Amino acid sequence: MSLNKLTLTQAIKNLQAKKCSAFELVKACLDQINRYDSKIHAFLELNQDALKEAKLADNQRRDNSSPLLGIPIAIKDNFLTQNLPTTAASKVLEGYLPQYESTVTRKLKEAGAIIIGKTNMDAWAHGSSTESSDFGPTLNPWNTQFLPGGSSGGSTAAVAADMCIAAIGSETAGSIRLPAAWCGVTGFKPTYGRVSRYGVIAMASSTDSPGPIAKTVEDCAFLTQIIGGFDPYDATSSSNPVPLLTLSKAKVKTKLKIGLPKEYLEAMNQETKALVHEAIKVLQNQGHVIEPTSLISPKYAIGVYTIVQRSEVSSNLSRYDGIRYGQDRTKFGEEAIRRIMLGTFALSSGYYDQYYSKAQKVRTLIIEDFNQAFKKFDLIINPPSPGPALKIGASKNEPLFGEMQDMLVEPSSVAGLTGVSLPGGFVDGLPFGFGFVGPQFSEDKVLNIAHQYQQATDWHLRKPQL
Amino acid sequence: MTYSPVIGLEVHVELKTLSKMFCGCPADHFGKKPNTQTCPVCLGLPGALPVPNKKAIDWTLLIGLALDCQVNHHSKFDRKHYFYPDLPKGYQISQYDEPLCVNGHLTLSTSEESKATSEVTHSGSSDGENRVRINRVHLEEDTGKLIHAEVDGEKVSLVDFNRSGVPLVEIVTEADIHGSAAAKEFVKKIHQLIRDLGVSDCDMEKGSMRLEANISLSKDGTLPPYKVEVKNLNSFRFLGRAIDYEIARQKELLTRGQTPPQETRGWSEAKNQTFAQRSKEVAQRSKEEAQDYRYFPEPDIPPLVFSKEQIDAIRAKLPELPQMKAARFAKAYGLKPSVVTILTKTQASAAFFEAAVKEGQKVSLPPTVIANAMVNQRQAFKNPEDLVRHLQTQTQEKVSDKITLRQFIDQVITAHTQAVSDFKAQKPQAIGFLIGQIQRLSHGKADGKLVHQLLLERLESSR
Numbered sequence: 001m002s003l004n005k006l007t008l009t010q011a012i013k014n015l016q017a018k019k020c021s022a023f024e025l026v027k028a029c030l031d032q033i034n035r036y037d038s039k040i041h042a043f044l045e046l047n048q049d050a051l052k053e054a055k056l057a058d059n060q061r062r063d064n065s066s067p068l069l070g071i072p073i074a075i076k077d078n079f080l081t082q083n084l085p086t087t088a089a090s091k092v093l094e095g096y097l098p099q100y101e102s103t104v105t106r107k108l109k110e111a112g113a114i115i116i117g118k119t120n121m122d123a124w125a126h127g128s129s130t131e132s133s134d135f136g137p138t139l140n141p142w143n144t145q146f147l148p149g150g151s152s153g154g155s156t157a158a159v160a161a162d163m164c165i166a167a168i169g170s171e172t173a174g175s176i177r178l179p180a181a182w183c184g185v186t187g188f189k190p191t192y193g194r195v196s197r198y199g200v201i202a203m204a205s206s207t208d209s210p211g212p213i214a215k216t217v218e219d220c221a222f223l224t225q226i227i228g229g230f231d232p233y234d235a236t237s238s239s240n241p242v243p244l245l246t247l248s249k250a251k252v253k254t255k256l257k258i259g260l261p262k263e264y265l266e267a268m269n270q271e272t273k274a275l276v277h278e279a280i281k282v283l284q285n286q287g288h289v290i291e292p293t294s295l296i297s298p299k300y301a302i303g304v305y306t307i308v309q310r311s312e313v314s315s316n317l318s319r320y321d322g323i324r325y326g327q328d329r330t331k332f333g334e335e336a337i338r339r340i341m342l343g344t345f346a347l348s349s350g351y352y353d354q355y356y357s358k359a360q361k362v363r364t365l366i367i368e369d370f371n372q373a374f375k376k377f378d379l380i381i382n383p384p385s386p387g388p389a390l391k392i393g394a395s396k397n398e399p400l401f402g403e404m405q406d407m408l409v410e411p412s413s414v415a416g417l418t419g420v421s422l423p424g425g426f427v428d429g430l431p432f433g434f435g436f437v438g439p440q441f442s443e444d445k446v447l448n449i450a451h452q453y454q455q456a457t458d459w460h461l462r463k464p465q466l
Numbered sequence: 467m468t469y470s471p472v473i474g475l476e477v478h479v480e481l482k483t484l485s486k487m488f489c490g491c492p493a494d495h496f497g498k499k500p501n502t503q504t505c506p507v508c509l510g511l512p513g514a515l516p517v518p519n520k521k522a523i524d525w526t527l528l529i530g531l532a533l534d535c536q537v538n539h540h541s542k543f544d545r546k547h548y549f550y551p552d553l554p555k556g557y558q559i560s561q562y563d564e565p566l567c568v569n570g571h572l573t574l575s576t577s578e579e580s581k582a583t584s585e586v587t588h589s590g591s592s593d594g595e596n597r598v599r600i601n602r603v604h605l606e607e608d609t610g611k612l613i614h615a616e617v618d619g620e621k622v623s624l625v626d627f628n629r630s631g632v633p634l635v636e637i638v639t640e641a642d643i644h645g646s647a648a649a650k651e652f653v654k655k656i657h658q659l660i661r662d663l664g665v666s667d668c669d670m671e672k673g674s675m676r677l678e679a680n681i682s683l684s685k686d687g688t689l690p691p692y693k694v695e696v697k698n699l700n701s702f703r704f705l706g707r708a709i710d711y712e713i714a715r716q717k718e719l720l721t722r723g724q725t726p727p728q729e730t731r732g733w734s735e736a737k738n739q740t741f742a743q744r745s746k747e748v749a750q751r752s753k754e755e756a757q758d759y760r761y762f763p764e765p766d767i768p769p770l771v772f773s774k775e776q777i778d779a780i781r782a783k784l785p786e787l788p789q790m791k792a793a794r795f796a797k798a799y800g801l802k803p804s805v806v807t808i809l810t811k812t813q814a815s816a817a818f819f820e821a822a823v824k825e826g827q828k829v830s831l832p833p834t835v836i837a838n839a840m841v842n843q844r845q846a847f848k849n850p851e852d853l854v855r856h857l858q859t860q861t862q863e864k865v866s867d868k869i870t871l872r873q874f875i876d877q878v879i880t881a882h883t884q885a886v887s888d889f890k891a892q893k894p895q896a897i898g899f900l901i902g903q904i905q906r907l908s909h910g911k912a913d914g915k916l917v918h919q920l921l922l923e924r925l926e927s928s929r
């Protein structure tokens with residue numbers, strides 16, 4: 001097997017057993033990028049020093065026990081990296097070289113990881129297609145006629161196409177789980193506050209959650225362990241300690257009670273519903289109990305999310321006033337301008353109470369709804385998307401495209417919950433994502449059941465024909 | 467037609483915390499090389515997040531409690547949006563509808579007020595007491611500073627971000643002030659109070675205390691339909707002059723049947739008058755539009771919750787404040803109001819006095835003697851012990867040495883017969899001469915009053 005196809009866990013084992021060197025591993029990923037990225041366009045920027053850093057890692061191996069030493073990881077372009085330009089895929093920040101390092105990439109580097117490059121995304125993370133990148137779209141490795149999903153589409157495509165061992169994305173509402181589903185990889189959204197936002201170009205501050213994208217649940221758990229935890233530079237990061245996310249059957253209750261919300265199932269079509277029921281059988285065979293339940297319809301979360309997110313976006317983007325970052329405000333793309341306009345309107349005096357304030361009240365109701373559900377259930381089944389990837393161009397002329405596609409993950413994002421998306425079948429040759437959400441800070445539970453499911457299935461082992 | 471001035475004040479005070487409001491940069495920015503005290507947070511770089519300074523919050527609560535405010539158990543920060551080059555994020559982190567402290571007051575001395583504005587009805591004070599109500603005390607971040615300069619022959623505007631993010635407390639009064647004298651007294655009291663709390667230097671020249679006044683004139687005590695805001699007043703004197711100028715200017719307009727326009731004005735020291743100004747917040751905005759800062763809760767900072775215990779713990783840190791101290795001095799030491807005012811003018815002089823009183827008790831030196839000595843003091847004493855020792859020697863000689871004094875008197879009278887004759891011939895300067903001679907003999911230690919009395923007795927008896 002080519003080295004670039006290794007999972008994170010496998011790569012670490014191979015490196016430690018000296019079955020391969022970091023140099024060979026990084027080289028294999030770079031070769032894959034050179035071969036296929038002209039077609040996929042997952043990367044905006046490559047780290048020119050990656051091979052040099054790999055050599056250094058190999059030299060250090062003897063007396064260095066850093067867990068990720070020499071592992072090539074791709075980073076979504078909204079994480080500030082000191083040696084690599086960071087643009088959030090917007091021309092407003094074209095050529096911007098950050099003066100400081102985001103907490104997530106700092107922790108990865110301290111753990112020995114090599115940042116192989118920065119991945120494409122919807123500009124400012126505004127979207128669910130990666131089609132709205134100011135530097136051109138990313139295409140789905142399973143079929144380049146289709147969208148990879150977004151906004152972390154570059155990261156999920158890079159993992160799906162084995163251009164890296166693992167990647168980092170960020171989710172505001174669905175931006176990890178949806179593209180992970182559409183690209184057939186595993187994406188994990190930690191609880192809001194579990195992973196620091198410091199140095200992540202803000203989209204919607206009250207829901208932004210950085211998280212891992214990898215080839216297995218096990219790899220996601222491993223990365224969450226490294227990037228998670230309290231950060232004195234982020235006042236909203238939780239001091240709640242990160243539990244040991246080691247995945248073993250012994251650590252979890254053997255029988256979990258899992259809710260299946262009928263409102264979520266209703267949004268799905270015949271084929272994807274069938275895949276959900278297939279996944280449920282797998283879980284039942286493992287002894288878990290799945291029961292139908294009812295939640296507030298996800299359509300209400302769309303309204304809440306749209307108002308809160310647009311408001312925060314209009315505020316967060318006001319620092320790009322044309323004075324400091326070299327480009328003026330005409331560089332803002334259409335989608336960003338639309339969001340700035342809507343958010344500015346929603347926050348205007350006289351409208352604040354009608355929109356922002358009301359949205360926050362509904363948000364509280366959604367949180368309360370989940371709280372009630374989690375009194376009855378350990379977890380809730382939540383496939384991130386009603387169907388597989390949509391065709392290129394689907395997001396055009398569809399101002400609420402993202403919101404509609406992300407409908408099934410918005411309630412959990414608005415409530416700050418943790419959730420996972422993992423391969424759960426195929427529809428017409430395109431991956432379908434299955435998933436769960438759990439209460440805040442229940443990462444161990446969500447990851448453990450997802451791992452059990454993955455042990456019993458082989459969807460995650462299938463690779464796209466590039 | 468008589469008009470009564472209706473004045474509200476806004477006082478901004480920079481706290482002297484070690485670090486800035488939301489980052490670890492030093493807060494002391496005055497005179498520092500531009501842009502040497504900055505970081506991603508106070509430069510508003512992409513991805514940077516504010517982490518509130520706990521000490522700044524505690525100190526703001528302390529100011530609020532000193533002004534008899536209620537502390538809001540639930541408070542939060544909000545974003546206030548406007549574009550200006552010295553505001554790197556495009557918004558200022560401030561507080562909108564849940565400030566840290568609300569509903570306080572500060573009492574002014576009534577006499578000064580009524581003297582200054584005798585024609586005015588006191589709508590703000592309910593019970594004849596001259597109370598200025600405090601609407602709110604909130605915490606925000608300071609902005610950067612624009613410097614307009616010429617570089618290589620080109621006129622440029624430079625931005626210094628050293629001040630960006632320095633904790634700034636805003637104290638807002640109700641429109642309970644009715645004249646320049648009261649306004650000046652109010653800000654002087656606030657100045658003293660905050661310095662006593664030790665949380666700011668309140669140095670107006672360095673900009674660590676800034677004043678704004680909202681001034682309008684009321685007919686028949688009703689609320690005027692306009693408000694003129696005078697900004698950037700950097701001394702008590704200018705505040706007073708600006709208010710007097712505005713009262714005269716607005717009165718003239720009103721007398722002519724015009725309503726003064728609602729506007730922001732600056733103060734020109736050179737011209738000694740206010741002038742219409744386009745403040746930075748209203749630049750680019752036409753008059754008809756209301757100010758819209760699009761406030762919303764700062765999502766990067768969790769809401770603040772204060773328990774009763776936390777508030778009490780801060781209240782316990784309050785030093786004795788000037789008003790309380792003055793009352794206690796008058797009562798406990800039997801001092802006259804004028805003396806109390808001088809002694810309690812600064813925390814230091816009050817502390818000096820109390821230490822001296824304590825020291826004086828050991829030698830039965832009454833507090834009034836110490837107070838009088840301090841008020842009439844020509845000589846500075848390094849510490850209260852020195853003062854007490856000095857007073858003790860003085861009083862001991864005065865009281866116990868009448869015999870010695872009489873001996874000096876006898877010597878002097880014998881030696882200066884001419885002066886004694888002059889005294890008998892009603893020449894008044896003779897007595898001064900004789901006293902001077904006695905002082906010489908006593909090496910200046912004789913109690914002048916007592917010598918005078920004893921000398922007169924002696925001269926009268928020998929007449």
Ligand SMILES: [Zn+2]
Pocket residue numbers: 486489490491503504505506507508509631
């Ligand atoms: Zn700073």
